[in-house]
Amino acid sequence: MLHIVDDEDVLRDSLVWLARSRGIDACGHASAHLFLEQAAARFDAQGDCLLLDVRMPDLNGVAVFDQLVARGLTARLPVIFLTGHGDVPMAVDSLKRGAFDFFEKPFDGNRLMDRVEEALAMSRQAGASALVQARLASLSAREREVLDLILAGKMNKVVADQLGISMRTVEVHRAHIFDKMQVKTAVELAGLLK
Numbered sequence: 803m804l805h806i807v808d809d810e811d812v813l814r815d816s817l818v819w820l821a822r823s824r825g826i827d828a829c830g831h832a833s834a835h836l837f838l839e840q841a842a843a844r845f846d847a848q849g850d851c852l853l854l855d856v857r858m859p860d861l862n863g864v865a866v867f868d869q870l871v872a873r874g875l876t877a878r879l880p881v882i883f884l885t886g887h888g889d890v891p892m893a894v895d896s897l898k899r900g901a902f903d904f905f906e907k908p909f910d911g912n913r914l915m916d917r918v919e920e921a922l923a924m925s926r927q928a929g930a931s932a933l934v935q936a937r938l939a940s941l942s943a944r945e946r947e948v949l950d951l952i953l954a955g956k957m958n959k960v961v962a963d964q965l966g967i968s969m970r971t972v973e974v975h976r977a978h979i980f981d982k983m984q985v986k987t988a989v990e991l992a993g994l995l996k
Contacts (some may be wrong), residue, residue, distance in 0.1 A: 849926035880921035
């Protein structure tokens with residue numbers, strides 16, 4: 803989902819239309835406060851991106867970006883700044899702190915949407931990585947030991963011998979690992995964790 807935060811109705815609506823014309827799901831927010839209340843807490847596993855106007859009357863884009871950085875959300879929500887008042891030091895600072903890009907108005911809409919698509923792809927990758935890490939965190943210490951040996955290509959009997967447990971216990975741990983990691987085979991598990 804592309805979130806567009808800009809206080810200019812015409813620009814916001816045209817960006818929503820442009821994004822949708824490229825097959826990108828988009829929604830507009832008239833103010834930074836509305837965005838932070840409505841959308842910032844729930845991001846889509848399919849990826850999110852934020853087009854953020856720098857100068858807005860209620861809360862400026864840099865302050866919103868600071869909040870997202872403080873929450874550790876910029877990997878899952880890449881930020882592309884839009885500004886009508888080019889400020890090179892601010893742009894450089896924002897990029898150093900993790901902004902995805904910085905566009906000065908007027909901008910090339912196709913070039914902007916190309917960057918949005920790149921940001922959405924990055925967001926999807928970060929989301930998938932976070933999901934895998936959450937699944938790994940759900941494994942018990944013993945399941946992690948079994949997982950490491952499975953990934954090393956060890957058969958159940960070898961795993962049982964190395965860990966000093968029964969083969970049936972290894973099979974149970976293996977089933978739990980596959981269930982928690984949401985895979986069906988060791989090959990699929992290895993592919994997920996590469």
